[in-house]
Amino acid sequence: MIPIAWYLALSGILFSIGVAAFLIKRNIITVFMSIELMLNAVNLSFVAFSRNWSQITGHLQVSGQIFVFFVMVVAAAEAAVGLAIIIAVFRARNTLNVDQVDLMKL
Amino acid sequence: MHLALFIIFGALCVAGALNLLFQRHPINSALSLIVVMSSLAVLYLLLGAEFLAAAQVIVYSGAIMVLFTFVIMLLNAGEEQRTHGSKMAYFAGVPGAAILVSLLTFIFLSNRGNFAQARIGDYIASTGDLSRVLFRDLLLPFEVTSVLILIAILGAVALARKEH
Amino acid sequence: METGFVPFVIISIVKIIVVVVILLMAVAYTVLLERKVVGRIQNRWGPSRVGPFGLLQPLVDGAKLFLKEDLMPLAVYRPLYIIAPMIALGCALMSIAVVPFGANITYHGVDLFQITDVNIGLLVILGITSIGVYGIALSGWSSNNKYSLLGSLRASAQVISYELALGLSLVGVVMRAGTFSLRDIVNVQATHGLISWNFFGGFQFVAFFIYLMAAYAETNRAPFDLPEAESELTAGYHTEYSSMKFAMFFMAEYANMITVGCVATLLFFGGWSSPFGHLFDGVLTGIAAKAVLPVFWFVLKVFFFLFLYIWVRGTLPRFRYDQLMGFGWKFLVPVAIGNIVVTSLWMGIFLPVQ
Numbered sequence: 001m002i003p004i005a006w007y008l009a010l011s012g013i014l015f016s017i018g019v020a021a022f023l024i025k026r027n028i029i030t031v032f033m034s035i036e037l038m039l040n041a042v043n044l045s046f047v048a049f050s051r052n053w054s055q056i057t058g059h060l061q062v063s064g065q066i067f068v069f070f071v072m073v074v075a076a077a078e079a080a081v082g083l084a085i086i087i088a089v090f091r092a093r094n095t096l097n098v099d100q101v102d103l104m105k106l
Numbered sequence: 107m108h109l110a111l112f113i114i115f116g117a118l119c120v121a122g123a124l125n126l127l128f129q130r131h132p133i134n135s136a137l138s139l140i141v142v143m144s145s146l147a148v149l150y151l152l153l154g155a156e157f158l159a160a161a162q163v164i165v166y167s168g169a170i171m172v173l174f175t176f177v178i179m180l181l182n183a184g185e186e187q188r189t190h191g192s193k194m195a196y197f198a199g200v201p202g203a204a205i206l207v208s209l210l211t212f213i214f215l216s217n218r219g220n221f222a223q224a225r226i227g228d229y230i231a232s233t234g235d236l237s238r239v240l241f242r243d244l245l246l247p248f249e250v251t252s253v254l255i256l257i258a259i260l261g262a263v264a265l266a267r268k269e270h
Numbered sequence: 271m272e273t274g275f276v277p278f279v280i281i282s283i284v285k286i287i288v289v290v291v292i293l294l295m296a297v298a299y300t301v302l303l304e305r306k307v308v309g310r311i312q313n314r315w316g317p318s319r320v321g322p323f324g325l326l327q328p329l330v331d332g333a334k335l336f337l338k339e340d341l342m343p344l345a346v347y348r349p350l351y352i353i354a355p356m357i358a359l360g361c362a363l364m365s366i367a368v369v370p371f372g373a374n375i376t377y378h379g380v381d382l383f384q385i386t387d388v389n390i391g392l393l394v395i396l397g398i399t400s401i402g403v404y405g406i407a408l409s410g411w412s413s414n415n416k417y418s419l420l421g422s423l424r425a426s427a428q429v430i431s432y433e434l435a436l437g438l439s440l441v442g443v444v445m446r447a448g449t450f451s452l453r454d455i456v457n458v459q460a461t462h463g464l465i466s467w468n469f470f471g472g473f474q475f476v477a478f479f480i481y482l483m484a485a486y487a488e489t490n491r492a493p494f495d496l497p498e499a500e501s502e503l504t505a506g507y508h509t510e511y512s513s514m515k516f517a518m519f520f521m522a523e524y525a526n527m528i529t530v531g532c533v534a535t536l537l538f539f540g541g542w543s544s545p546f547g548h549l550f551d552g553v554l555t556g557i558a559a560k561a562v563l564p565v566f567w568f569v570l571k572v573f574f575f576l577f578l579y580i581w582v583r584g585t586l587p588r589f590r591y592d593q594l595m596g597f598g599w600k601f602l603v604p605v606a607i608g609n610i611v612v613t614s615l616w617m618g619i620f621l622p623v624q
Contacts (some may be wrong), residue, residue: 001225002112005218009154010116012210014142016203017123023199024127027186029178030135034216036170037123037139041254043162051153054229055222062231062239065155069240072165073251079170082266083177090181091269099189133411142403160393166319166401172430179411179419218422232389234452 004055009050012086028086028096032079039075043068114117118145130185132178136171145168154230226259277378286367293366297524298328300582304524304580311584338513343414346510350412355511355518358405363524365398369532370453372542373564383542383565384453385478391452392444395533396437399488403429405522406497410507424591425490425497427539431598432487432494438606439480442613443537446472456541463547468538475610478538480602485530488597489523492582493589531575536569542568 018041027083050064058067086096122142126135143166150159240248275445301322302317308317317324328409342351358508372383381387388394403426439454446468447455458466465471465610469478497506542564544550554563589597 001153001223002108004220004221004224005214006112006116007224008191008214008221009211010149012118012191012214013120013207014123016207016210017120019128019206020199020203021123023202024124024195025135025186026189026195027132029132029174029181029183030126030150030186033126033132033135033139033174036166037142040166044146044149047150047153047155047158048224051157051224051229052222052229053247054154055224060229060231060235062235065119065158065231066239066244067234068155069160070247070251072161073255076165076170077255079263080258081265083173084175084262087150087181087266096181097187097189097262101214137350156388156390157393160390160397163397163525164393164400168397168403169430172400172403173425175404175407176423176426178425179407220578228391 004052005046008045010047025098029085032082115145115148132183136174140167140171157233157236274526278380281380297521302327307580308584335517341512342456343416347412350408354405354409354517358522361398361402362522365529366397369395371568385452390450392450398409406507413510418507418509421497435602435606436484439477442474442477443468456536459540460543464545469538480606489526493586496591527579531572534575535571539571612623
């Protein structure tokens with residue numbers, strides 16, 4: 001028997017580590033991966049809440065899991081487009097460091 | 107045994123996330139993220155979401171992270187260099203994340219009486235349960251998502267194309 | 271009866287040990303089978319000196335691979351160089367955990383002929399295949415060799431392209447069975463012998479051929495073995511590997527072949543069910559008939575698929591890379607989607623409402 005609050009706390013910890021990585025890291029790809037980490041943390045909290053609601057109402061509730069399904073799809077689409085943008089930026093600036101691509105002027 | 111599984115895979119999640127933060131080479135960060143996603147799949151199984159666990163492994167670990175790994179390999183990303191922005195980021199990022207984690211953990215753990223206890227084996231959501239909701243009540247969002255993926259494919263192909 | 275914890279653990283450990291040992295022996299002898307069959311297709315003997323009919327050849331090969339020098343070039347990225355073959359071999363051996371190779375016989379509540387029956391068995395196999403891409407991708411990159419990198423990128427692009435066709439071709443089977451559990455998929459086909467198999471009575475022959483072609487591309491074999499062909503790109507992603515690590519890639523390839531054969535028999539050819547159905551049920555009774563005969567049928571069908579793999583390899587020429595990718599995306603995926611549409615229409619119109 002695991003209290004669902006522990007799952008939520010774990011999701012909070014993962015989310016904060018994602019925020020820290022997003023702010024600290026200087027490589028574009030790693031920044032993008034920290035966004036995926038944040039999305040995964042939120043997915044965990046959705047599934048935990050869906051389970052919580054099932055236990056409260058007494059029969060199976062799947063709305064949280066359906067939402068996770070949609071988040072996965074959107075994250076996949078976003079990863080594809082984001083990585084294409086990163087490739088385009090690399091072709092133009094020839095660097096992957098966020099500090100060197102922070103101006104619109106080359 | 108349920109507790110042992112939760113602690114092992116929860117610790118793996120946190121260790122992988124911290125490894126993503128502390129590694130300098132992006133390929134190591136990518137592999138740590140794969141570890142995090144696979145451990146999250148096990149946690150979904152503990153919460154009774156079996157289709158989501160399989161989808162997490164197939165979609166996230168097996169497709170999205172492969173995409174990331176390809177880009178890291180193709181662009182030959184090297185180790186990170188310390189540039190002028192990173193010092194500022196340390197001063198803003200580390201306290202910010204620390205505040206966030208303590209706030210969230212405090213709120214969740216102090217309200218833990220309002221949440222239930224999860225036992226393994228109860229309320230297992232089979233694929234049929236998910237499909238019944240997805241294809242009857244939420245058919246329109248499902249179809250719109252397919253259009254979204256199509257647009258993402260077109261966008262990715264158009265953006266990554268070589269200029270002539 | 272309620273399953274006790276201790277019998278469950280003990281029987282599971284015994285099952286795992288037996289199945290893994292048999293699988294590794296099968297991998298070794300599949301290598302021998304391939305060399306002999308390809309040799310016969312090319313009108314020569316194959317290995318025939320070591321032991322009768324060359325049957326001790328795998329043992330001698332194993333000893334040779336063990337004793338070879340294990341080179342590690344200086345500039346490789348060491349952690350990934352060592353982990354990549356382990357990922358490849360691990361994923362190749364894991365899929366056997368959800369495969370039911372015998373009838374539904376339980377002992378103290380524990381299923382004897384399947385290591386574990388999960389509700390999402392088929393998705394587990396797809397997931398393990400998806401993770402197996404990393405073995406290829408990371409090995410090429412960590413070798414610090416341009417040709418290895420190109421070979422591994424081509425091979426992983428091929429694998430992820432055909433994964434889609436593979437997954438779509440299985441949807442028809444899942445629709446007919448109504449579940450992802452492999453035990454239940456086989457039980458649906460075990461009712462009337464030959465005609466209730468998914469290939470014949472379930473009308474999934476198109477899906478079967480799509481699955482077969484996608485699986486040949488997934489395992490980098492037969493007409494789709496461009497990444498590891500001898501005349502291409504200096505042996506592709508395992509150029510820089512020697513002795514034990516190369517042996518792991520080699521074993522992973524043949525273990526994947528066996529897994530594909532197992533999954534094909536389970537999904538399309540009735541798994542452990544006999545083609546005669548219940549016609550000869552009264553002839554042989556007793557524990558031998560009920561326990562051993564289904565395993566015999568399963569092994570026979572998997573052996574047929576391995577033979578088919580090797581037969582196709584010895585017969586057909588290789589695809590070029592652009593032909594390969596075009597075939598996967600522009601032909602197999604639309605045909606697989608067409609199969610799903612036709613199957614669901616047929617089930618919607620002709621089957622009674624459930």
